[in-house]
Amino acid sequence: MQVSGVVSALKAAVGRSWQDAEWDGLQAGSLDADVTGVAVAWSPSLEVLKKAADAGCNLLMTKAPLYWWESEPRRGTDSALSRLLEGTTGATPFTAIEATPVYRQKRNIVTERKLNVVRVSQNWNGPNAVPLRGMMDVLGWKQQEAVIADPVVAPHARTAIVSLPAMSLKRVAQQAKDRLGARSVRVLGDGSASISRIAVHPGYLTISAMRGILATRGIDAVLTGEACEWEAFPYAEDWIDAGRGKGFVMLGLAVTSDAAARAFADVVRGAVQPMRVQFLGVGDPFTAVHAGGVRA
Amino acid sequence: MTTVNRRQFTRSALTAAAAAAVSLQRLPSAFAQSTGATLTAADVIAAIKAHLKVEWNASTYRDTVKIGDPQTVVKGIASCFMDSFDVLKKAHAQGLNLVVTHEPTFWTDSDLIDPIKNDPLYLEKRRFGEANGMVVFRLHDHWHRFSPEPMVEGRESLLQWQTDPSQPRLYRLPPTRLGDVARQVAIRLYTRSVRIVGDPDLVVTSVAYGSHSLGGNITGLERADVVLASEVREWETVEYVRDVIATGAKKGLILISHEAGEEEGMKVFADWMRTVTPSLRSVFISTDDRLYLL
Numbered sequence: 001m002q003v004s005g006v007v008s009a010l011k012a013a014v015g016r017s018w019q020d021a022e023w024d025g026l027q028a029g030s031l032d033a034d035v036t037g038v039a040v041a042w043s044p045s046l047e048v049l050k051k052a053a054d055a056g057c058n059l060l061m062t063k064a065p066l067y068w069w070e071s072e073p074r075r076g077t078d079s080a081l082s083r084l085l086e087g088t089t090g091a092t093p094f095t096a097i098e099a100t101p102v103y104r105q106k107r108n109i110v111t112e113r114k115l116n117v118v119r120v121s122q123n124w125n126g127p128n129a130v131p132l133r134g135m136m137d138v139l140g141w142k143q144q145e146a147v148i149a150d151p152v153v154a155p156h157a158r159t160a161i162v163s164l165p166a167m168s169l170k171r172v173a174q175q176a177k178d179r180l181g182a183r184s185v186r187v188l189g190d191g192s193a194s195i196s197r198i199a200v201h202p203g204y205l206t207i208s209a210m211r212g213i214l215a216t217r218g219i220d221a222v223l224t225g226e227a228c229e230w231e232a233f234p235y236a237e238d239w240i241d242a243g244r245g246k247g248f249v250m251l252g253l254a255v256t257s258d259a260a261a262r263a264f265a266d267v268v269r270g271a272v273q274p275m276r277v278q279f280l281g282v283g284d285p286f287t288a289v290h291a292g293g294v295r296a
Numbered sequence: 297m298t299t300v301n302r303r304q305f306t307r308s309a310l311t312a313a314a315a316a317a318v319s320l321q322r323l324p325s326a327f328a329q330s331t332g333a334t335l336t337a338a339d340v341i342a343a344i345k346a347h348l349k350v351e352w353n354a355s356t357y358r359d360t361v362k363i364g365d366p367q368t369v370v371k372g373i374a375s376c377f378m379d380s381f382d383v384l385k386k387a388h389a390q391g392l393n394l395v396v397t398h399e400p401t402f403w404t405d406s407d408l409i410d411p412i413k414n415d416p417l418y419l420e421k422r423r424f425g426e427a428n429g430m431v432v433f434r435l436h437d438h439w440h441r442f443s444p445e446p447m448v449e450g451r452e453s454l455l456q457w458q459t460d461p462s463q464p465r466l467y468r469l470p471p472t473r474l475g476d477v478a479r480q481v482a483i484r485l486y487t488r489s490v491r492i493v494g495d496p497d498l499v500v501t502s503v504a505y506g507s508h509s510l511g512g513n514i515t516g517l518e519r520a521d522v523v524l525a526s527e528v529r530e531w532e533t534v535e536y537v538r539d540v541i542a543t544g545a546k547k548g549l550i551l552i553s554h555e556a557g558e559e560e561g562m563k564v565f566a567d568w569m570r571t572v573t574p575s576l577r578s579v580f581i582s583t584d585d586r587l588y589l590l
Binding site for chain 1: 378380381382385399400403404405411412415416417420421475478479481482483485486487488489490491492493494496509510511514515526527529530531532533534535536537538539540542543545551553554555582584585586587588589590
């Protein structure tokens, strides 16, 4: 099977929810290349590229861009309407990226190891909210319901509403940290607050998704990967300050996305069997610094 | 190469304040008269614009009134990094009814109201401000353009690192482990949510202050062993630094909260405002970096 055949098989598996996007598709290599094996990872990091090649997988399917650069704005969010892209941190000219030694090294590895890289960010949800399934599999919590938090931007994504035996916010966050293998988890809210109903949102949490989640009444805490500190995060602060909620936990984008990638690999595996499909985790890049304090 | 310490910073802030006080005398007579009596929020905002000495962008969507009636008489001014609900309550409790915030009030960069007009939290926050006669004014872009740049000045006054006037935002350190530099940052910037990418035992001698954008952090890593940055996207800068380190480069990233990186600049604002409108109380209220790490 060629790279194009794998993409077609995945498209068929995803079905009607498949969305083409200019920023997705082939990032490196050739659609005509014969595939020796497929690796699936959230981020095509340098280490992941090497591991894929070492494992004999010459096709890597990822959600994140190959060169850390979004070629196309995310459209349709509240922030886009407000003249800025959701969570944008400012445009970076690709010429600045191309000039770096790490870009050249990454590009050389792709070329020398004859790798093909296909980005599938727009279809990361697969046929049935794959990231959430992956995250819940790892967390081991049973979802009560799955809600569409952001019907405009991400109609195929889901957020889990979970009922737990009452426990402290700190214990909920610790449990998630341990099960996801995270090394640094950021928590907002009184760690001793009693939590029994949470929302779990994999990946990046937009302000519109945050508001969508909290349209479900009775949520004590929201757990997600990453949020913008002038959008969903301050909304969480105000939500807690207003006495409407108790906690907000950012587990890290990489670890929640690794869980998603593991489940996405299952979708690819089902689509291209009997071809070998391997999940590659990138792991938590952070080390927590347990120091400091607040102003007196 | 010079060292800018807290004392020198304070002197520079006071020099700017004195200059501002002098220029207050040159304000239009209508404003000058009002300084002796009551000042409305509109008067105070006009005074801020007059004293900033930067060309005001008339089409700014950031630096505008977010809550309240500009004709409200000001009892006192609160400045903050972000006017969280908690900050609004603290300002009200202290009788400060003009809140000058650096960051948005309603959770998007331009405080876009249409998508949230029926949001219960939006309605509650707005009602709190209005019911208590408060006015919220955002001062972001123009405060960043003030000279010397207050967010940089404020942060440097806390970090107390050796600066090089020829290389802005670059700091020289005695050989120090990356983990220890990060601990120093956590303590000096009043934050408990510092994370690093890289080997905590790596010995480093230079730190560049980066930016939210990948481009700014690429440049920072070219200039120094370590980039200190806030509010970067994890799929951009963090993955970039992960890859840089994977090439064998002896580099690191210290990530702090957005608030920790800029809040001190709004304390500078509170000090400055005492010279702009001396008849009004001007109080800095910390938004507090309430994030903590597990």
